[in-house]
Amino acid sequence: MNVFAEALAWLFSPERLEGSYALPILLGQHLFYTVISVAVAAVIAVPLGWLIGHTGRGREFAVAVSGAARAVPSFGLLILLVLLLGVLRIPEAAVITFVLLAIPSLLAGAYTGLEAIDRRVIDAARSMGMTEWQVFWKVEVPLGLPLLVGGLRAALLQVIATVTIAAYVNLGGLGWPIIQGIPLRRFDQVLGAAILVALLALLVDLLLAAAQRAAVPAGVRVQQIGTKRPRPGRNTSHAPA
Template sequence: MIFADAFAWLLDAANWTGPKSIPVRIGIHLLYCLGAVVGASLIAVPLGLYVGHTGRGGLVLVGGSNALRALPTLGLVTFLYLIAGGGTVGVLIGLIVLAVPPILAGAYAGVQEVDRGVVDAARGMGMTGAQRLWRVEVPNALPLLVGGVRNATLQVVATASVAAYVGIETLGRPLIDGLRVLDYGQFVGGAILIALLAVALDLLLALAGRFVVPKGLRLSAQPRRRRKVAPVQVGGSTA
């Protein structure tokens, strides 16, 4: 019954037109997600690469990242919204703070997981530290780095819904309005839209990863298929 009401709400033409329509809210939701992921990447990627390359501050990095993960989402966004005096800046900063840990972890772990033999070989060829980082470590770290960006995107898509609590017309608005008037069809419909948006963005980033990550790394990450060995005839018997 609830899902029938949800699909009825989704198919209602009135919800697809006007300044507070579903397309407008999807666009606002996407803008906040894009701003948060890009802003977090500008902070987390250089920091993660530096710590992973130099090995300095790894313990502080992990501890700080875990501390950021423990921050309450709604409280942080609301607090920064009030500190910034309203508007979108506080909400965007809150989303950036929450998106930093997974990207930071992906960049740091990606560099740390690079085979030390490969790095030593590059050093033996006379490469400088910067050359080893950008020509050896970063290409090999891309799978984990892209995975960190994907995790951050999924988290931000879900978290951006709380921006509706401070009056921003994201996809969280149907959730709040549905709960306020006990319209569970609207509530579930909004949740379905958020889930579909998260899946669509994840698939898009997975496709982008296929072009960014070198083919050799993608093939090496796939499980190897065991080759079937044909039986050998030995002295009239099968071995």
Template sequence: MNVFLEAFAWIFSPDRSTGYLPLWEAIVQHLGFTFGSVAIAAAIAVPAGWAIGHTGKGREIAVFLSGAARSLPSLGLVVLLYLVIGVNFKEQAAFVAFVLLAIPSILAGAYAGIEAINRSTIEAGRAVGMTPLQVLWKIEIPLGLPLLIGGIRSAVLQVVATVTIAAYVGLGGLGFSLIQGIQTRDASQILGASIVVVVLALALDGLFAVFQRVVVPRGVAVQNFPSARRRTRRTSVPTA
């Protein structure tokens, strides 16, 4: 219990607002690495995923590449790119590693969201004269958006954890305090930095969970509501 008290004392200590890398600045750096790399990954993976889901072509290749990318060790990938690209470009090397780790989840969410749509809905759009591009933008993308946000949510959680270990190659972020605590054998600093990372990850997860519910098209939510009410009525026990 004392260890946790000391960890929270470290977090809220006035010393965290001063020094080489204040805690608030480390959090900003951490978020910058996370959202910057996820944004680049989304710019690559989302159009590719939409194209795969819309045309049905290239899915096997996407699944293979996603599986291969998921199996890459995070720390090993960061260190490898750091050595290949060069010491003077350590931030760029880290960004490339984070982007490669974020792409599989976003790509899977993009094409799975379109594939999950009932084919009769798409055929109805075509029957009223929609062009393939209109079907994509007015039917497939809006209905597939919740799964896409779910993919981005998974990518953010993976990257926000991986950014922590990037401190091994001299980057900032919350990993700096964690690595420094390991080097100095300061248990309160190690635990305190870990708690901040966990809280940050939970906050981002909760934010994307809410966003994932918000982007559900209103028509879909309204359509599901009556069926939910019928299920409730069937399972309710009549009172005497």
């Protein structure tokens, strides 16, 4: 408990708001690399995932790529890219690392969202005279959006946690107090920064969980609620003898 209290005291110290390593600056750096990396990953993975989900082709390739990307150690990849690109391109190396980390979740969310749609819904849309483009944008994308948001949610949480290693290559972020505090045995600083990372991840998770629920189309939401209600006429209680 003493370490936890010291971590809170470190967090709320006025010194944390001063200098080039102030917590607001480190938080801004952390969010910058997170948002940029996930945005680039989304530009790559979402169209590819939609193409796979719409055509039904290439799923095995997507699964293989996602599995391989998840197996690559992020820290080792970051160091390798820094060595390959040079010390003058450390930000680019970090962004590439985080992009590769975010792609699998976004890719899976994009194509599974379309694959999960009942084929009868797609056939009904086509029988109404919709073109393939209309079927895609007006039927498949809205119905697949919740799973896509779920993939975005997973990608953001993974990147937020992994951006802490950016401090190893002097890119700042909330990992900097952790990296600096470990050799100095400043456990209050290490724990305080870890608490900030955890709170940031929790806040993002809560916001995207709400967004994922809101992404469910109104008609589907009403249908889901209707299936949970007991059928009329069914007696769920036992009358006394």
